[in-house]
Structure formats: C-alpha cells, structure tokens
Amino acid sequence: MIELIIEDRCTGCDACVTVCPMNVFDASNGGPPAIARADACQTCFLCELHCDADALYVGPDCEARAPVDEAALLASGLLGAYRRDSGWGDWATDARYANQHWRMDAIFARARAAATQR
Amino acid sequence: MNAADLRTDVLVIGGGLAGGWAAIAAARAGASVILAEKGYFGTSGVTAAAGPGHWWVPPDPPEARREAVAQRNARALGLGDPRWMERIIDLTWRTLPTLAPYYAFPIDEHGRTQYRGLRGPEYLRALREWATHLGVRILDHHPALELIADRDGVVVGANGVRRQAGGGWTILAGAVVLATGGCAFKSRLLGCHTNTGEGLLMAVEAGAELSGMELSAYYTVAPARSTMTRSMSYMFARYFDVDDRPLDIQPGPDVTRALAAAMLAGPVFCRLDRTPEDIQAVMRQVQPNFMLPFDRWNIDPYRERFEVTLRGEGTVRGVGGLRIIDDACGVGVPGLFAAGDVASREPVAGATSGGGAQNSAWALSSGQWAGAAAARFSRRPTARRVSGGAPIGGAGIRPRRGGRPVDLVGVEAAVRAEMLPYDKSLFRSGATLARSLSALDQVWSEIADHADPDDWDRLRTREAAGLVATARWCGVAAQARNESRGLHQRTDAPGTDPRLARRLRVRGIDRVLVLPERTVGALEDVG
Numbered sequence: 001m002i003e004l005i006i007e008d009r010c011t012g013c014d015a016c017v018t019v020c021p022m023n024v025f026d027a028s029n030g031g032p033p034a035i036a037r038a039d040a041c042q043t044c045f046l047c048e049l050h051c052d053a054d055a056l057y058v059g060p061d062c063e064a065r066a067p068v069d070e071a072a073l074l075a076s077g078l079l080g081a082y083r084r085d086s087g088w089g090d091w092a093t094d095a096r097y098a099n100q101h102w103r104m105d106a107i108f109a110r111a112r113a114a115a116t117q118r
Numbered sequence: 119m120n121a122a123d124l125r126t127d128v129l130v131i132g133g134g135l136a137g138g139w140a141a142i143a144a145a146r147a148g149a150s151v152i153l154a155e156k157g158y159f160g161t162s163g164v165t166a167a168a169g170p171g172h173w174w175v176p177p178d179p180p181e182a183r184r185e186a187v188a189q190r191n192a193r194a195l196g197l198g199d200p201r202w203m204e205r206i207i208d209l210t211w212r213t214l215p216t217l218a219p220y221y222a223f224p225i226d227e228h229g230r231t232q233y234r235g236l237r238g239p240e241y242l243r244a245l246r247e248w249a250t251h252l253g254v255r256i257l258d259h260h261p262a263l264e265l266i267a268d269r270d271g272v273v274v275g276a277n278g279v280r281r282q283a284g285g286g287w288t289i290l291a292g293a294v295v296l297a298t299g300g301c302a303f304k305s306r307l308l309g310c311h312t313n314t315g316e317g318l319l320m321a322v323e324a325g326a327e328l329s330g331m332e333l334s335a336y337y338t339v340a341p342a343r344s345t346m347t348r349s350m351s352y353m354f355a356r357y358f359d360v361d362d363r364p365l366d367i368q369p370g371p372d373v374t375r376a377l378a379a380a381m382l383a384g385p386v387f388c389r390l391d392r393t394p395e396d397i398q399a400v401m402r403q404v405q406p407n408f409m410l411p412f413d414r415w416n417i418d419p420y421r422e423r424f425e426v427t428l429r430g431e432g433t434v435r436g437v438g439g440l441r442i443i444d445d446a447c448g449v450g451v452p453g454l455f456a457a458g459d460v461a462s463r464e465p466v467a468g469a470t471s472g473g474g475a476q477n478s479a480w481a482l483s484s485g486q487w488a489g490a491a492a493a494r495f496s497r498r499p500t501a502r503r504v505s506g507g508a509p510i511g512g513a514g515i516r517p518r519r520g521g522r523p524v525d526l527v528g529v530e531a532a533v534r535a536e537m538l539p540y541d542k543s544l545f546r547s548g549a550t551l552a553r554s555l556s557a558l559d560q561v562w563s564e565i566a567d568h569a570d571p572d573d574w575d576r577l578r579t580r581e582a583a584g585l586v587a588t589a590r591w592c593g594v595a596a597q598a599r600n601e602s603r604g605l606h607q608r609t610d611a612p613g614t615d616p617r618l619a620r621r622l623r624v625r626g627i628d629r630v631l632v633l634p635e636r637t638v639g640a641l642e643d644v645g
Contacts, residue, residue: 021157021166021312023259023281042311043345043412046161049239060411062306062345077216078414085406086239092222099224099240100403101169101234104350107397107404114392117370 001041001065002058005032006074009055016056037038038065045082052089081092125257125261126152127496128489129276129291131262131317133159135170135478136458137297138245139213139485140492144295145252147493151256151287154278156261156298156577157312160242163299164434164459167237167238167309168180170478172266173466174234175207183207190476194468195604196619197330198344202465205445206476207485220244236575237406260287263580264511265294265320265454273324273453274507279576290506292496293453295488296321300329300434300459301588303537304530307338307429315461315513316584318591319627321440323510326449328624329462329635330438331588332595333605335543336471337374338435339388342425346413351401351408351419354393358423360385376605378428378540387423409558419439430538436605437463438592446485446491453495455488457481464621469604512627513566514583529582532561533589546596547610555593562586565630591624598622598632 001012005016016027016055017033021044026036032055043062048054059066065075073079083089085095128144130137135610141153155162175186187203213231217223221244223231249256252567259281264287268274298317302310307382322328337357338347352373356378357365365386367376380386398420400407412419433439439462443450447457458481465496466476535543536554565586571579599622601615602608 019158019161020260021162021309023157040311042309043163043306044167044309045407046167046239050161060414061343061348063343067165081413082406082410085402085409086237087403088239088558097403099222099401101235101237101405102171102224103400103404104171104235107350108353110394110397111350111369112332112372114354 001034001062002035002038002047002056003065003068004070005035006055006057006070006079007032009053010058011053011055013052015050015052019050020047023086048080049086049088051083054083122288124152124289125291126150126289127292128152128492129154129289129293130161130297130489131276131296131298132156132297132299132458132460133246133256133258134163134299134458134481135241135245136460136481137295137486138249139482140243140295140297140457140489141156141249141254142245142252143486143489144493145249145254147490149493149496151254152257152291153249154257154260154262154276154287155258156281158258159246160239162312163305164302164309164313165238165478165481166242167234167407168454168474169237170211170241171235171475172212172482173207173475173479177208177211190466191468193260193470195470196345196468196549197604197621198466198468199465206466206479209483209486210479213220213486217244217248220247229556231414239617257287261577262320263316263576264509264515265324266507267324267510268507271325271451273451276320277509279512281577284573293455293492295455295457295492296440296489297459297485298460300432300436300439301511301585302430302432302434303533303585303589305430305432305534305538307345307434308340308346309368310400310434313434313459313582315588316580316585318440319513319584319587320511321451321454321456321460322587322627323512324451324454326451327371327454328438328591329441329621330595331433331591331624332599332622333469334432334433334436334545334592334596335462335607337378337428337540337544338431339373339377339426340363340429341411342427346408346411347429348408348537350405351393352388352392354390356392357426358387358389360387362387362423371407374428375544377426378544381428382540385425388426390419391421391424393420393625399590409589421593428540430543433588433592434459435473435477437462437467437471438595442484445487447488448491455492457485457624469606470490470574471605511580513562513587514571517565517566517568517570522568524564524569524576524579524582526578526582529561530585532557533585537589537592540572541586542593544607546606546608548600548608549610551593551597555590555597558586558590558593562590587627590630594630595622595632
C-alpha cells in the first residue's frame, strides 16, 4: 500500500492526484499531495509509474501498511525502478529498457515444452 | 444547467480497454462523446496494470482461423458461439495495427512488428490519446451511480458524483455504453478495486438481463500479501508445503483447484527456480511490475521460496455479465449497449475462462461495436428531442424503508466472506450456496431497505450495493446449474449434464430468476 511521498523530490505536479484510480491523494496548493485515504490504496503501483520525480513509494503488502525509513529507501534503488524498467517517460529512448512484452508468447511456449519433457 | 450538467450524443461509462475502444468508435462514427470514468482513464480497471495479449489469428492460411475457433469452441463446453469467435478474431486482427500512431509496437529480432500483446499502462495511454484527438471529452473521477430513462424506458443518460470536485453530475445522452468492467469482489486482484459491480446493477435496473453468472469462479496466483497476479512466471513454478515437501501440483490450466485444495490444508510455498536464466534476465523488460513485490521484500524468487495465495477474479476472468442480445452489443434496453467485462463473454469463451486473450479481443471488439451502435442510435430522429427522464437507481441510492447508517465495511466483508473462500467458490455445493445466499440476502435487505448515503459516501454505498447484487446473481445462477461445467464445479454434482449445455439467463434484483436458454447461439429464438 502507499507508504510515502519523498517531499524533497516531489515537484507538486499533482499527477498522482489525477491518476490514482482509487483517489488516495489530495492536492495541497503546490506542495506535496497529502496521502488522504491510504486505506483505499489498491497497491497497483501505477502512481509510481506516472511520477516523473520518482517521489512515491508503494509498499508490496496490499493488506497492511508498513512504515519505511526514507533514508534507507533513497539508498535502496527501488524508487523509480518501475518507471525505468517500463521505459516510461524520459526512459523511453534508452534501449536497455525497451518493451519486450512481446516475448510472452515464446516464454509460455517454452514453459509448455519444458512441462511435457518432465 | 450548471457546469456538471452536460449533453452529448454518446455517453461511455468506464474508461478501461472496452470503454476506450467504445469512445473511439463512437467518435469516429461522428458522434459527440463523453467518457465518464470512476477513477482515471489510463489507470482504472484490470487492464491498466496487466499486459493484455489478444486472440490473434492471421487470416492466412484460412484454415488457421477455422482451427482456432474449433479449438476454442470445444473448450467452451457447449456455451460458446463460433460466429462471435470469428467476428472478434477478424476485428481484432484488423484493429490493433490502427493503434500504431499512439502505441510503439515493438519489432522482434526477425524484424516483425508485434501487435498481439500490449502493456496495460501504455495501451490505455494510447487509447486516451487517440480519444482525445478525436474530441472525446474525458471526465476522470466522475463515477456514474445510476441511469436515467424516459417514460418509454429508453436510457437517456446517467447521474453520478464528482469525486474530486465535489457535488453531482447529470449527463443526458442519445445513447449510453456501459463499460464498467467485471466484478472481483474487492479480492485484491491487481487493479480490481474500481470494479465493484454497480454497472451491472445499473443495467439490470433499466431492464437488462444477465447470463453466465455461475461462471465466476476463477483465481490467479500471487505472492501472499501482494496483488501481483501476473501468472506467466508460474508456468515454471514448483509448489511446497510448510515443511518444504514438494506438492504434486503441475503448472497448467487446471492448477487452480489443486492449489486451492492445498491452501485449504495449509500454507503453500513456491519456487520459480525452473525459470530459464535468459528469461529471468529479461523479465523486468517483459513484465516490469512482476518483480516489484520481490524486490521490495528483498526476495530472489528464482532462488528462494515464497508463500503464495490465490486472488479471486469473480466475473473479470470469469465469464458472466450482461446478456448481449444482438450483434451491436445491445442488452435489450433501447439506448443501452454493453462492452467488455460488464457483458457476458459466453459467446467467445463459453464455460471456460477466456483468460486474457479472448477477453482482450472481446473488449476491443465489443467496445467498437457498442460505440458505433450507440452513435447510430443517437442519430435516430427522436433522440434529438430528449428533454430528460427520471433517474432509476434503487439500492444504495434510495432506501425502500427508513434510512439509517449502514456498515459498509461490514457489507464488503460479508461479500468477500461468501464469494472468495476457495471452499465456497471453487468447490461449490447446493448446501454451501444456500447458506451463502441466505447471508447475502440479509445484507441485501439491509442495503436496499436502509442505505441512504449522504454526499460523502454516495459512491461507496452504491459500490456496496453493486457488490452484493453481483454476489447474489452469481450465487443464484450457481445454485441453478446443478452440474459441473468449466469454471462452475459442484462437489454435489460432479458430472456434466448434457441437458444443461445451455446458457442460464438471470433476471431481477430483489427476486432473482434463472431461465435456461432453449438453444445456444440463436439468441432471437429466446424470450
């Protein structure tokens, strides 16, 4: 579930307020949005994808919030990883993160082949 | 008329895959279009965080499509319709390349453009951009609560709330497309919490029927305590009990019931160590969200074991929904059309889940058919004279008896408790279904009789009504199908009854009736 907004990174663009399908955030006049309805978070991680500043962190546990240490999080490399690995936004031109979703068919086929050999 | 009161040719309710395609098709047919979405057209619904592959069969050689349809129809177990299968294969094949101006279709190592599988966030972004270019007016955070009908029962608009701006909205329209998705009973399936069933309720209040609601027991594996129902990697899974003894559960289409049976006995753990290393290496670029829970829990899923759970899909990857009665995706109510998971997918999936491929192709196709038909309907001479109508919402909006506070958290918990436990859903019996329905009827009475929301919780209250109504329809249909077929498995009737190779129509809200269709695939013969 949504855990925190890194205030030093947040540009106050309110993209997360707009894109959150569960309406978790409230805008606050140019500053970082408030996490107003954390209980409504559906742990879809899509706010992170749409945050150009990589200022949001959604915890993996969808059943309960778990406090995180901001300094540890900043050092972890987790912030912005979803956006980068998706080749989203300013990562779109980086060939290392090109969309390889189309490989799913071949992956399924290899899994099926492996299963029949067992 | 204040800023929240609008008029349009076509109102599309829901901004997921089907709603996006419906809005585009209606606008291309020349209609003015408003798309009203509960959350945000781009992140709402189950496609948004997923990676929909489409049923993708080239027209050449011609026998390929015939074979694909024949194979699928065999799995439909008597409830499918080959003609609809052919229709969606053809339209999907012709449509996806037209998205190229808005979606960067990748090119594989053989230089071929890959159209079949799309990433959810990028797909919805593309649909939103195309719709915007076509002049569709998009209203995010504008959940619809109820339809408006004229004196003849023609649907002429909808009411809803402005979740962020505050207050309500009314939109009068020449026709309405419902694309509100399936209902997974807030199971924590990835992206499903906007899909709460009130779209089904709105349509049934207008006079639509449902079909296939008993085909609603589908589950997808995920790491325990996570939403990450991305199932591909589990094709390589090995499963273990709490003492690390291997469980005899083989990946494949029938894995769910085996997993559920094991989970009823105790915690189940998974290892993905059979995943080839080259696939491990590329996984983050294939499914960028698959690794998010593991990375955040600091688990290496390819080396370490982790606990797994099953998340209920209800009618999402289940099959049931509004009963489509014609090729234009009408639901038997003038002015109302249905697209995507809110509609029954029996024509293309039958009794077995269509999974992603059939469902995505269905959303794309039914969206375009419904959008184009709504545009046509809105051009009929009388449509321009629509001056209004009456809102027709019942439960969760207008209490039948005295209004009083209703415990919405308790209502949601009651629905989950009857619809999600594996023993009640995957291993059904007449006795357990009767007990579930009795509990759900009680909750239904409470909501229908007394829920009288103030401005603050109008959406939540109507969602609760949608959840309970959908649960009851599923339960009543499951009780009526006294056999086992595809997704619907009864421990007290394990065999398939050839006389029940027909769809079950479901009608009514307070009193729910089930009527077996006389024949499948000849819809005009029925009713």
